[in-house]
Amino acid sequence: MPSVGRSLPRREDRPLLQGRGRFVDDIDFDGTLHARFVRSSVAHALLLGVDSEEARAVTGVVTVVDAAELALPPLLPPIDNPDALPVPRPLLATGKIRFAGEAVAVVVADSPYVAEDAAELVAIDLEALPAVTTTAQALRDDAPRVHDQPTNVMYDKRFSTGDELPRGPVVIHRTFSSSRQTALPMEPRGLLARPHGDGLEIWASTQSPHMLALAVAAGLGLAEDQVRVMVPDVGGGFGLKAHAYPEELVVAALARRLGRPVKWVEDRAENLTSSCHARGQTIDVTVSADADGVLTSIDADVVVDMGAYGVYAHGHLLEAGGTPSMIPGPYRLRDYRFRSRAVATTKVPLGAYRGVGLPVATFVHERAMDLVAAETGVDRAEVRRRNLLRADELPYTSVTGQRYDSGDYGAALDTALREIRYSAFAEEQAEALRAGRLLGLGFAVYVEYSAVGSSVFAGRGMLGLAGYDEANVVLGPDGIVRVWTTLPSAGQGITTTFAQLTADELSVDVELVEVRPVDTAVGRLRGNGTFASRSAVSGGGAIRVSCEELRRRLLEDAADVLEASPADLEIVSDAVRVRGAGTSSVRLVDLAAAAAPDRYDVVRRHDPEHPVYPYGAHACRVEVDPVSGFVRILDYVVVEDCGRIINPRIALGQTHGAVAQGIAGALYEELSYDEHGQLQTASLMDYLVPTASEVPPVQVEHMHVPTSASLVGAKGVGESGTLAPGAALANAVADALGAECNSTPLHPTVISDLARARLARTAEGVR
Ligand code: SMO
Numbered sequence: 001m002p003s004v005g006r007s008l009p010r011r012e013d014r015p016l017l018q019g020r021g022r023f024v025d026d027i028d029f030d031g032t033l034h035a036r037f038v039r040s041s042v043a044h045a046l047l048l049g050v051d052s053e054e055a056r057a058v059t060g061v062v063t064v065v066d067a068a069e070l071a072l073p074p075l076l077p078p079i080d081n082p083d084a085l086p087v088p089r090p091l092l093a094t095g096k097i098r099f100a101g102e103a104v105a106v107v108v109a110d111s112p113y114v115a116e117d118a119a120e121l122v123a124i125d126l127e128a129l130p131a132v133t134t135t136a137q138a139l140r141d142d143a144p145r146v147h148d149q150p151t152n153v154m155y156d157k158r159f160s161t162g163d164e165l166p167r168g169p170v171v172i173h174r175t176f177s178s179s180r181q182t183a184l185p186m187e188p189r190g191l192l193a194r195p196h197g198d199g200l201e202i203w204a205s206t207q208s209p210h211m212l213a214l215a216v217a218a219g220l221g222l223a224e225d226q227v228r229v230m231v232p233d234v235g236g237g238f239g240l241k242a243h244a245y246p247e248e249l250v251v252a253a254l255a256r257r258l259g260r261p262v263k264w265v266e267d268r269a270e271n272l273t274s275s276c277h278a279r280g281q282t283i284d285v286t287v288s289a290d291a292d293g294v295l296t297s298i299d300a301d302v303v304v305d306m307g308a309y310g311v312y313a314h315g316h317l318l319e320a321g322g323t324p325s326m327i328p329g330p331y332r333l334r335d336y337r338f339r340s341r342a343v344a345t346t347k348v349p350l351g352a353y354r355g356v357g358l359p360v361a362t363f364v365h366e367r368a369m370d371l372v373a374a375e376t377g378v379d380r381a382e383v384r385r386r387n388l389l390r391a392d393e394l395p396y397t398s399v400t401g402q403r404y405d406s407g408d409y410g411a412a413l414d415t416a417l418r419e420i421r422y423s424a425f426a427e428e429q430a431e432a433l434r435a436g437r438l439l440g441l442g443f444a445v446y447v448e449y450s451a452v453g454s455s456v457f458a459g460r461g462m463l464g465l466a467g468y469d470e471a472n473v474v475l476g477p478d479g480i481v482r483v484w485t486t487l488p489s490a491g492q493g494i495t496t497t498f499a500q501l502t503a504d505e506l507s508v509d510v511e512l513v514e515v516r517p518v519d520t521a522v523g524r525l526r527g528n529g530t531f532a533s534r535s536a537v538s539g540g541g542a543i544r545v546s547c548e549e550l551r552r553r554l555l556e557d558a559a560d561v562l563e564a565s566p567a568d569l570e571i572v573s574d575a576v577r578v579r580g581a582g583t584s585s586v587r588l589v590d591l592a593a594a595a596a597p598d599r600y601d602v603v604r605r606h607d608p609e610h611p612v613y614p615y616g617a618h619a620c621r622v623e624v625d626p627v628s629g630f631v632r633i634l635d636y637v638v639v640e641d642c643g644r645i646i647n648p649r650i651a652l653g654q655t656h657g658a659v660a661q662g663i664a665g666a667l668y669e670e671l672s673y674d675e676h677g678q679l680q681t682a683s684l685m686d687y688l689v690p691t692a693s694e695v696p697p698v699q700v701e702h703m704h705v706p707t708s709a710s711l712v713g714a715k716g717v718g719e720s721g722t723l724a725p726g727a728a729l730a731n732a733v734a735d736a737l738g739a740e741c742n743s744t745p746l747h748p749t750v751i752s753d754l755a756r757a758r759l760a761r762t763a764e765g766v767r
Contacts, residue, residue, distance in 0.1 A: 003500040003510040007649035011496045011515075012233075012489065021233045024190040024205045025265045032192070033062055035251050035264040036115035038105040038122040039274065040097040043133070043677025044144065044346040045126035047097050050105050055121040060114035062258065064122060065250075066105040067092040072219060072253060075246060077315035081461030083157040085149055087316055087344070089309040091219075091246040091253075097126060098146055098308035099346050100677055101273030106250055108262060131677030135282060135303045135343040146308060146344035154306060155320050155342035161399060165297040165335045170289040172371045177743040178360045178726070180280035180305065180671035181664070182272065183353040184689065185490075187235025189275055190265035191248050193255035199226025200252055207237040208244070208529030210486050211313055211464065213520045215244035216252045227252075231518040237490040238661070239352030240275050242531040243311040247274075272682050276351025277671055280305035281319060281360050285327075287368045293376040293383040297335035300327050300364065304350065304357075306342040311351035313464025316342045319350060321460055322357030325400040329365035330409040330447040330615060331387040336399045346677045352531060354661055355722040358448050366444035366727035367742060370734065380731075381417055384445060385410055391705065404447060404613045405709040412617040412639045413445050415701055419637040420619035429735075433762055438626060438755055439634075440736025443619035444727035450716030451537035453608035465528060468607035471542035472523030473502065473550050475600035479574065479589030481506065481513045486527025487539040488518040492718055493650040494535050500646050501540050501712060505547035507571040508588065523603050533614070533716030536646060540712035541606030550602045554591060557599070561586045612707055614715040616640030618659075618724035622732045626755035629748030631667055631733055633696040640720055641703040644713030651717050652700055658721025660695045665722070666729040666744050668694070 015021055038050075052064035067090060074088035093104045104124050109115035132138045138152040146152055191204040199222055206212050209229040217227040234241065247264060255262040266275065284301040302324050310316030320342035328336055342350075369387070373380035389396050391408040398404060417423075425441045432439045454467030472484040483502050489495045495515045503510035516522070528538065555566040558576035562569065562584055570579050577585035592600055621634040638655055645651045668688040672680045681687040707715060730741040737754040738761070 003503040004646050007647055008496060008500060008510065010493045010650065011499065012493060023187055023233050023235060024192055024203055027192050027203050027232060029194060029261045032261040032263050033108050033110060033258065034112040034115045035254060035262055036107045036112065036119040037103040037247060038107065038119045040093065040100055040102045040104050040124060042097060042126060042128055043100040043131040044129040045097045046129065047093050047095055047104065047124070047126050049125040051123040051125065052105060055107055055118040058114060058118040058121065060110045061118045062108045062110065064105055064107050065254065067094040070250065070253065072249065075219065075244070075249065075312045077310050077312050078463040079315040079317065079461050080463055081317060084155045084315065084317060084461065087147065087154055087310045089246060091250050099348055100679065101348055102308070103246060103274065106254065108254055108258065131675065132345045133347065133673050133675055133677050135305045135345065138343045138345050146346055152344045153341050154316055154344050157340045159324070160337040161335050165299055165337055167288045167297065169291055170372065170375050172287045172368065172375060174371065174742055175282060175284050176364050176367060177282045178279045178363065179745060180277045181353065181669045182275065182277050182671060183238035183240035185236030185238055185240055188266035188268060188271040189241060189245065191251055192261060192263040193252045194261040195255055195259050196228070200228070200255060202227065202229045202252060203232055204229055204248065205234050205241060206231060207242040207488060207490055207531050209488055209518050210466065210520055210525065210527050211529055212244045212248060215312060216249055219249045220253055220256065228521040231488040234488060234490040238354045239278070239356065239531055241490065242352045242529065243276065243314065268684060269682055272687060273348060273679055276311050277307060277348045278350055278353030279319070279360060279665065280350060281323065283360065283364050285364055285368060287372060289372045289376065291376060293372050293378040293386055295331060295333050295387050298327060298333060300324055300338040302338060302340040304342045305345050305347065307345055307347040307349040309349040311349055314352065314462060316350070317460065317462070318352060319357035319360070323361045325402060326358055326361035327364050328398050328400060329362065330389055330445050331365065332389050333399055347673060354658060355448070355719040358723050359662065359665065359726050362444060362446040362723045363727045363730065363744065367730060370731050381413065381422060384413055388413065388445065402449060403610050405610065406705045406707045407613065407615045407641055408703065408705050409445055409447070409615055412615060412641065412703060415639045416443055416617035416619040416637050419699060419701065420621060420635060436759060438624040438736040438758060439621065440624065440732040440734070441621050442728045442730065442732025442735055443617060444724040444731065445617045446723040447613050447615040448720055448723055449611035450533035450614055450719065451608045451612050452532050452534065455609070456611060466526060467528055468605050469527035469538040469542045470525040470603060470605045471539065471546040472525055472603045473543065473546040475550065475588060475592050477592045479512065479592060481508060483513065483515045483543065484519065484522045484525065485539045485542060486518065486525050487530040487535045490530060492535065492654060493647065494539065497536065497646040497650060498539060498543060501543050502547060505544050506551055509573045512574060525603060533718040533720065536712065536714035537612055537710045537716050538606055538608055540714055541608065542604055544711050545606055546602045546604040549604060550600060553599060554588065557591055557595065558586050606711065610709050612709045612715045614640065614642050614717070614720045616720060616724070618728040620728050620732050622729065622736060624733060624736045624751060624755050626752060626759055629752030629755065631729070631746065631751065633663070636696050636698045638698055638721065639701045639703060641705055641715065642717035642720065643704065643707060643710060643715030645702065646714060654717045655700050655721040656698055658719060659698050659725055660690065662722045662725025663695055663729065664690050666726040666746065668745055670745050
């Protein structure tokens, strides 16, 4: 029986639920030392010196290392892009401190507690400089420079389809903004490095183990094969663990120098103040349309608060590159101009978070659609229908060069509207208003790119990202098919879904397939790692081509045994048999036992030629409490096309989780800084993560328009759910309030004021 398409229970769940998960912090060796980073409490300063004498004297402290003693080169993301300045990031602050939370020194001790206490005794001698805490401030001529450059603009890209954009007759100019948020994996970052021969063995909580291995090798001056990275259970990544960080290189260097295993596990305060942030953007947009609401042009000025540095290996182009490329969204648009800047501030570096720049792009085009509707008087669903690319227009190359492969955007919208009961809503809303209740309905259509391949990364100038992935599929003498890939499981269930894919590609029982944790020493694999919704497409593709070769070898060898032509053979559950001939077969385990050692050990690569473009529509109904400003989500509907679904239950879980993170960004989460560059939300007492009571049940409807851009038919499902909630909720709240909501998160105080004004207008009989 085919395994793909079935909701098999996640193989990951039983051990995790029984407490048998094995995370970095659960791994221990005799003599393991513990690292604790000494971090700057000041955002911007000249670093004059580090005094570690008192810390060194503490019993149990092995060493304290600062930048001078570490003496290693900075992390410099390999970016080759004419619009970007280089932004090197010291492993430990050197000469200057650029954000509160930046690592200045590291204490190594025989227990984590001693290390933590001793770290507080390290004195940092500094001369404070004025902080740069907003992009508006950073862009001023007299702003302090974060880097040794004449400007704080570290990336500045301009794009235009022509000198004069067609304008009007309807012209809407607005500023949209998204606050900073963070991915907040339940397990923070961490790694354990152990000297091994001339090199290192590393256990890391990472999404990109092969990239990490290369970064550590390069940073420490080792050969590639001297660094082995293994990935145990990972408690979530959501983009934050897609990067190699200074701490990881420092811990690796310490293990080598001290000749002992060294472990570092981030605590929550560090996670909030020194792992990456995301989504801090301000976008000035001028949208033009004709009187019927048909778009004529978009002009966007995107300003991204990149913080103090970029992330490795993506650099500082992530959001500034991604957002403007997708502001046209699923709409027909030929006249487009943008300027996109990544601006350095003295804040935590911006990195990846589920959807990267695309939730902001969706917010822009979907708020704009509602505003065009309001301005022209055309119904907001109808405005979208007039602009959405029709199914028969795809494949379609967008004005920014995105090749939308396949889909039916209009059908996604119409399904969402039907499920949310859009046509009956106006009456329902009016009746509620008469009773003093504020109901609103909002929706958003989106398209995203997933499974970015090497040519796209190269085109962006991101030279440190592989873009391809590899699989190693091995039939062992025990008859078990083992699979290694370059894509670690970070909670998204690929230990299960990759087994399902492998089973079907080989036509073997899924019980015979085992997906192994990532280990860079196995099969000498190279690859990208798991981010950008790529695992099913890129990893799935690598599994498919590996299985094709393994199947070819199995049939060839079975043909000898069975004295038949390979063309007449098929694999069925655990044996190769002659098609239709009943009894003539040979078991896989017998083939494996007789074969030469490497015969059934296959490594193949898949490099997606084009990204794939999942899409969908979200719709929701909300009620706003005028007193508290609380937004209660009454109904939430997702219609999405993630392609062929490998495991429906897992796809549903991905969508639920992504929508929850989208709701968080729309209504709750905000990393806010004061004017000194101090993060005011540096604990989970202050950073407002929604709980189960704020996240409603989510209805999910799937569509499936096939694509040729994915070998296994999957389009990617990891991120898409985060794209539309911000826009759909802002549109719903705006609808409830009769006022505009152009920044996220929507603050309860603002909502409450607008809600009371709305009710007052109603009482006066004004609409
Ligand atoms: S933010 Mo995702 O791990 O590309």
